[in-house]
Amino acid sequence: MADYQEILVTENPLxxxxxxxxxxxxxxxxxxxxxxxxxxxxxxRNVVNLEYEAYEGMxxxxxxxIAEEAASKWPVEKIIIHHRVGKLRVGEATVVIAVxxxxxxxxxxACRYIIDTLKKSVPIWKKEVFEDGEEWVSAHP
Amino acid sequence: MADYQEILVTENPLxxxxxxxxxxxxxxxxxxxxxxxxxxxxxxRNVVNLEYEAYEGMxxxxxxxIAEEAASKWPVEKIIIHHRVGKLRVGEATVVIAVxxxxxxxxxxACRYIIDTLKKSVPIWKKEVFEDGEEWVSAHP
Amino acid sequence: xxxxxxLFGIARDIVGDRQISVDLPENENVAGLLxxxxxxxxxxxxxxxxxxxxxxxxxxxxxxxxxxxxxALIPPVSGG
Amino acid sequence: xxxxxxLFGIARDIVGDRQISVDLPENENVAGLLxxxxxxxxxxxxxxxxxxxxxxxxxxxxxxxxxxxxxALIPPVSGG
Numbered sequence: 001m002a003d004y005q006e007i008l009v010t011e012n013p014l015x016x017x018x019x020x021x022x023x024x025x026x027x028x029x030x031x032x033x034x035x036x037x038x039x040x041x042x043x044x045r046n047v048v049n050l051e052y053e054a055y056e057g058m059x060x061x062x063x064x065x066i067a068e069e070a071a072s073k074w075p076v077e078k079i080i081i082h083h084r085v086g087k088l089r090v091g092e093a094t095v096v097i098a099v100x101x102x103x104x105x106x107x108x109x110a111c112r113y114i115i116d117t118l119k120k121s122v123p124i125w126k127k128e129v130f131e132d133g134e135e136w137v138s139a140h141p
Numbered sequence: 142m143a144d145y146q147e148i149l150v151t152e153n154p155l156x157x158x159x160x161x162x163x164x165x166x167x168x169x170x171x172x173x174x175x176x177x178x179x180x181x182x183x184x185x186r187n188v189v190n191l192e193y194e195a196y197e198g199m200x201x202x203x204x205x206x207i208a209e210e211a212a213s214k215w216p217v218e219k220i221i222i223h224h225r226v227g228k229l230r231v232g233e234a235t236v237v238i239a240v241x242x243x244x245x246x247x248x249x250x251a252c253r254y255i256i257d258t259l260k261k262s263v264p265i266w267k268k269e270v271f272e273d274g275e276e277w278v279s280a281h282p
Numbered sequence: 283x284x285x286x287x288x289l290f291g292i293a294r295d296i297v298g299d300r301q302i303s304v305d306l307p308e309n310e311n312v313a314g315l316l317x318x319x320x321x322x323x324x325x326x327x328x329x330x331x332x333x334x335x336x337x338x339x340x341x342x343x344x345x346x347x348x349x350x351x352x353x354a355l356i357p358p359v360s361g362g
Numbered sequence: 363x364x365x366x367x368x369l370f371g372i373a374r375d376i377v378g379d380r381q382i383s384v385d386l387p388e389n390e391n392v393a394g395l396l397x398x399x400x401x402x403x404x405x406x407x408x409x410x411x412x413x414x415x416x417x418x419x420x421x422x423x424x425x426x427x428x429x430x431x432x433x434a435l436i437p438p439v440s441g442g
Contacts, residue, residue, distance in 0.1 A: 015158065016157055016161040016174070017156065017158035017161075020158075020174075020176060024232055026180075026232070027182065028178050028180065029179075031176040032173070032175055033157070033161075033174040034171070034248070034249070035171070035172040035173075035174070036171060037172060039168060039169065039243065040167045052361070053290060055290050055335070055356070058335055058338040058354065059361070061339070083361060090167065100178075104175065104177070104256060105253075107175070108252075115245060118362050119361060119362040121359065122361045122362075123335065123359055123361075124359060136291050136295070136357070136360070137360035138359075138360045139329055139358050139360075140328060141330045196368065196434055196436070198418050199415055199434065200441070202418045224441060235442065236442050262420075262439065263441045263442075264415065264434070264441075265439060265440070266372070266437065266439060266440055266441070267440040277372040277375070277440070278440035279438040279440045280409055280410060280438050281409065281410060
């Protein structure tokens with residue numbers, strides 16, 4: 001694994017400060033951080049909690065690829081991707097992505113590319129548990 | 142001051158986790174955080190430290206305006222802007238902006254709008270201290 | 283040949299197990315595996331998409347499977 | 363009328379003080395103040411820009427100044 005990347009899938013709560021600290025580097029002038037969190041509602045249904053499941057080996061491999069693609073498109077210093085799995089409560093962080101670059105616009109663009117691509121290709125699945133049932137997100141048309 | 146905003150100018154070190162915690166809200170699904178940091182170089186000159194000076198009352202007023210503009214353009218939940226002043230070392234955070242929104246693209250766009258506008262209009266000045274001299278940034282054409 | 287297939291998310295709920303073993307002709311490809319599974323478990327036809335990963339990488343329809351491959355069914359992902 | 367003008371960043375370095383007092387005709391506007399200051403301190407002409415804030419708000423050239431206004435010179439900003 002290239003040392004500009006740090007990819008992690010974990011059942012432990014994510015810490016934004018830790019992702020930020022790892023993204024910091026001498027030549028960095030900008031760090032963009034995206035945090036996905038558990039919302040209290042989907043449409044009008046109240047979310048009780050979320051369950052995330054990963055095909056872990058492949059998920060890490062796909063996230064490494066995405067980091068490599070981002071590093072080939074923008075002059076990044078560091079890319080941190082921490083993804084939570086297991087049971088999450090409303091308000092908890094599901095994913096933290098931190099990208100450091102010399103100049104700020106690159107940090108925004110690379111970070112957005114990473115979260116957009118991650119949502120399309122990384123084998124992680126989210127089940128929403130409502131007060132009145134549960135559902136795998138996006139499973140059905 | 143509207144309670145969706147938290148604007149701060151401080152001589153104390155900035156904490157990313159704190160800005161994140163304040164940006165978190167029940168209906169939030171996404172938080173975008175931008176951190177500006179002191180780079181070790183400008184062009185090829187080594188930066189020893191930076192000094193930030195603010196016209197504090199007006200700076201806070203201008204940042205509130207920017208937050209209001211962002212809140213009128215995107216469906217934001219919270220906007221946090223913490224700006225450091227005083228003497229900073231390489232690697233330290235100069236500004237932390239956190240924007241929470243229900244959906245992720247809005248968080249990226251609002252956060253980028255805020256940092257871009259802040260850099261144009263907020264009366265804060267940066268002096269770079271090099272090994273061989275010092276300079277107010279952007280002062281001269 | 284005997285293939286072992288890992289199941290995740292709604293695919294696991296549909297089958298009711300984390301892993302299944304299927305018996306297919308030698309040199310069967312990804313399309314053949316999917317056809318077989320969609321007949322055995324018709325609920326797979328209701329999914330928005332169903333992909334196959336071979337050895338931790340997305341595989342195309344024409345990719346030929348081998349007995350020692352690590353094969354996984356990938357229903358629509360929803361990470362992030 | 364006597365106006366007190368706050369100075370920041372390079373404007374403070376040019377003048378050598380955090381604040382100056384200037385004596386201008388009644389009803390002088392922002393453009394008049396800037397003209398006066400650029401004559402007194404020619405280095406202001408070398409700046410990329412020089413704006414005036416009145417009572418914590420950017421003021422236009424034609425804005426008329428009053429004795430109790432909080433007036434500040436705003437050289438090119440570089441926050442963030």
